[in-house]
Amino acid sequence: MKKILSIVLALTFLLSFAACAKDAEKEIPVIGISQYGEHSSLDNCRDGFLQGLKKAGLEEGKDFTVDYQNANFDDATATQIGQNFSSKNYALMCAIATPSATACFAAAEDKDIPVVFTAITDPVAAKLDKGNITGTSDKLPVEAQLQLIRALQPDAKTIGIIYTTSEPNSVSAIAEYKEKAGSFGFTIEAIGITAQAEAVQAADKLIAQKVDCLSNLTDNNVVGVISAILEKTDAAGIPIYGSEIEQVKKGCVASAGIDYIKLGIQTGEMAAKILKGEAKASDIPYETISEYETYVNNDQLKKFNITLPADIQDKAIDALAAE
Amino acid sequence: MNEVIELIVATLIQGFIYALMSYGVYITYKILDFPDLTVDGCFPLGAAVTAVLITNGVNPFLTIPISIVVGALAGLCTGIIHVKFKVRDLLAGIITMTALFSINLQIAGSNLSIGRDMDTIFTAAPTMAIFGGFSLLYRKLVVSLILVIVFKIIIDLYFKSKSGILLRAVGDNATLVTSMAKDKGTVKILGLVIANALVALSGCIVAQEQRSFSSTMGTGQVVFALATVIIGVTIFKRMSFVKGTTCALVGSVIYKACIQLAITIGLPANLLKFVTAVLFLVILIIGNRGKEGGAARA
Missing domain, CATH: 3.40.50.2300 (Response regulator)
Structure with missing residues (x-):
C-alpha cells in the first residue's frame, strides 16, 4: 500500500x-x-x-x-x-x-x-x-491554379486530377475544381483512388485519355509517388502542376501555392x-490566405516548351533556386 | 493552486474514460491471454458511430448501448475468424482492425466534429438536471467516474457468475474447460465480444468528450491499453485481493498522469514520448521492488 x-x-x-x-x-x-x-x-x-x-x-x-x-x-x-x-x-x-x-x-x-x-x-x-x-x-488556391494553367497553356482543354476518396481535403478540392473549371474553359477528368499503389495506374489511364495536363492536390497518396508519376507524364509530354513548392522542386512545371510562413x-x-x-x-x-506564391521549375518549363507570360515571369519564384 | 486542481481533474477524466478500454484489454490480454489488435479499429468504431448518431440528433445516452453493440460485433468477427477459421490470434485481430479502418471511413468519413450546439452525455438535459450546478469540467469528472464505476461493478459481478468463471478458466487452464464439457472456442469468442464492447464504449465517450471523431484516433490505442494493464498489474502485484478492473483503472490514470506530467515539465516538445517512457520505467521499477526477491519474480 x-x-x-x-x-x-x-x-x-x-x-x-x-x-x-x-x-x-x-x-x-x-x-x-x-x-x-x-x-x-x-x-x-x-x-x-x-x-x-x-x-x-x-x-x-x-x-x-x-x-x-x-x-x-x-x-x-x-x-x-x-x-x-x-x-x-x-x-x-x-x-x-x-x-x-x-x-x-x-x-x-x-x-x-x-x-x-x-x-x-x-x-x-x-x-x-x-x-x-x-x-x-x-485551403488550396484552386482559382489561382486554374488561372496559372490557363496562362501557361492557352490551348489546354482537359485537366486530369488523381485524388484519394477517403481524404476529405481532396474530395472538397475536387468539387471546387469541377465548379470553377468551366469559367476558365477547362473540363476536369478526376480519377478517385483508395490506396497509393493505384495512383500510378490512374496516371496511366489519364495519359491514355490524352489530358492536356495534370494538376495535383495536397493528396498524400499522390504526392508520395509523384516521382513515379512524373516519369510517365514526362515521357508522354504532359506537364503536371503541383500544389506547393516541394512538388515543383521534384519536377512539376509550376504551382500556385501557399507560403506557410x-x-x-x-x-x-x-x-x-x-x-x-x-x-x-x-x-x-x-x-x-490573401496572397499566393507562383512557383516555377524552369528546367521543366523548357522541356515542355512553355514560355512564361511576362506578368507571371515577374512574380514567379524559381523553385530550384529557392533554399 | 486552482490550476493544479484543474489539471489533476482533467487528467483523471482522461484516465477514467480510457480505463473503459483498459477493462476490455484486461479481459483479452490478461484473462484470455489473447493479444487482441482489434482495439485499434474498434475504438474509433465506437467514436465514429457516436459522432454520426449525435450529429443526426440522436439522444447521446442512446449512443452508449449502440456503441457497445457495434463493438461486440467487431469482437465477434475477430472471435469467429480465430476460432472457426483457425486464423492465428494476432492475425485475426489484424484482419478485423484493417477492415474496420475502411468501415469507419464509410460510417463517418475521415473526420467528423460534433458542434457545440449538439448535446453530449456531459451536457444533455438529464445530466444538467442532476449535476447542472457543476462546471463542465467537474460534470465530466462525475459522469466519467459514474461510468467507470458502474462498468467495473458489472464486470466484477460477471466474473463471479458461472460464465465469468469459465472465461477466467480458458486463459489459465483450457483443459479444465474442455473437461467440463464446455467448448473453449465459444468462451473465447464471448470474451472477445465483451472486451471489444468495452473498447467501443470508451471510443463513444472519448468522441463525446472531444466532440470529434478522426480516422486516425485508434492508432496506438492497443499499445496504450496494454501498458495501462501492465502498469496496474505490476503495482498491485503483491495485493491479490485487488481486482483486475481496479488494476486497469489505476494503470490508465497513471498513464495519463505521466503524459500530463511530461507536458507540464516543459522539456523540448519532441522529447514528450521519451519522458513518458522514462516515467513508465520508473513506475515499473518501483512497482517491482519491495520485499526481497521481488525483482527476480517480476
Whole structure:
C-alpha cells in the first residue's frame, strides 16, 4: 500500500510543482502553442505565427511568453495538451492543424480562452467557425491554379486530377475544381483512388485519355509517388502542376501555392489583435490566405516548351533556386 | 493552486474514460491471454458511430448501448475468424482492425466534429438536471467516474457468475474447460465480444468528450491499453485481493498522469514520448521492488 501511495503522491507533487514553477512568470500573458507534430509546413506555420506577433509590435519575453507543445501526431496527446493549456488559463491558445485545434477548442469549452488556429483546410466542416475561435485556413488556391494553367497553356482543354476518396481535403478540392473549371474553359477528368499503389495506374489511364495536363492536390497518396508519376507524364509530354513548392522542386512545371510562413504571419497578426484587446476571437471570421506564391521549375518549363507570360515571369519564384 | 486542481481533474477524466478500454484489454490480454489488435479499429468504431448518431440528433445516452453493440460485433468477427477459421490470434485481430479502418471511413468519413450546439452525455438535459450546478469540467469528472464505476461493478459481478468463471478458466487452464464439457472456442469468442464492447464504449465517450471523431484516433490505442494493464498489474502485484478492473483503472490514470506530467515539465516538445517512457520505467521499477526477491519474480 505504501508503494502505491508513494507513486500517487509523487505524481501529484510533481504535477503541482511543475505547474507552480510556471506560476511565477504569471504577469506576462502566456500563449500556448499546440502543434500536431513536426513537419516542414507546420513548423513554418509556427515560425510565421511568432513573426506575425512581432510584426504587430509584441515582443516575446516582454509582452508574452510561449509554451510550445507538440502532440507527436497523436490525437490523445493533443487532447491532454489542450487541457494543460486550459487548466493553466493561458491568455491564448494557438493550434496548428485540425486535431490540435479540435482538442484546444474542446478543452476551452466552458472557458473564455480564445483559440487561434492555422493550417486547417475546412474550418466549417471541423465546426471551428463559431465560438471564441478564429484563425487561418490553408485551403488550396484552386482559382489561382486554374488561372496559372490557363496562362501557361492557352490551348489546354482537359485537366486530369488523381485524388484519394477517403481524404476529405481532396474530395472538397475536387468539387471546387469541377465548379470553377468551366469559367476558365477547362473540363476536369478526376480519377478517385483508395490506396497509393493505384495512383500510378490512374496516371496511366489519364495519359491514355490524352489530358492536356495534370494538376495535383495536397493528396498524400499522390504526392508520395509523384516521382513515379512524373516519369510517365514526362515521357508522354504532359506537364503536371503541383500544389506547393516541394512538388515543383521534384519536377512539376509550376504551382500556385501557399507560403506557410506567410499563413503563419497572418495568423500571428490576428492573435496580436486579440492579445491587445482590439478584437475578440468570436468576432473575427476565419481567413483564407490573401496572397499566393507562383512557383516555377524552369528546367521543366523548357522541356515542355512553355514560355512564361511576362506578368507571371515577374512574380514567379524559381523553385530550384529557392533554399 | 486552482490550476493544479484543474489539471489533476482533467487528467483523471482522461484516465477514467480510457480505463473503459483498459477493462476490455484486461479481459483479452490478461484473462484470455489473447493479444487482441482489434482495439485499434474498434475504438474509433465506437467514436465514429457516436459522432454520426449525435450529429443526426440522436439522444447521446442512446449512443452508449449502440456503441457497445457495434463493438461486440467487431469482437465477434475477430472471435469467429480465430476460432472457426483457425486464423492465428494476432492475425485475426489484424484482419478485423484493417477492415474496420475502411468501415469507419464509410460510417463517418475521415473526420467528423460534433458542434457545440449538439448535446453530449456531459451536457444533455438529464445530466444538467442532476449535476447542472457543476462546471463542465467537474460534470465530466462525475459522469466519467459514474461510468467507470458502474462498468467495473458489472464486470466484477460477471466474473463471479458461472460464465465469468469459465472465461477466467480458458486463459489459465483450457483443459479444465474442455473437461467440463464446455467448448473453449465459444468462451473465447464471448470474451472477445465483451472486451471489444468495452473498447467501443470508451471510443463513444472519448468522441463525446472531444466532440470529434478522426480516422486516425485508434492508432496506438492497443499499445496504450496494454501498458495501462501492465502498469496496474505490476503495482498491485503483491495485493491479490485487488481486482483486475481496479488494476486497469489505476494503470490508465497513471498513464495519463505521466503524459500530463511530461507536458507540464516543459522539456523540448519532441522529447514528450521519451519522458513518458522514462516515467513508465520508473513506475515499473518501483512497482517491482519491495520485499526481497521481488525483482527476480517480476
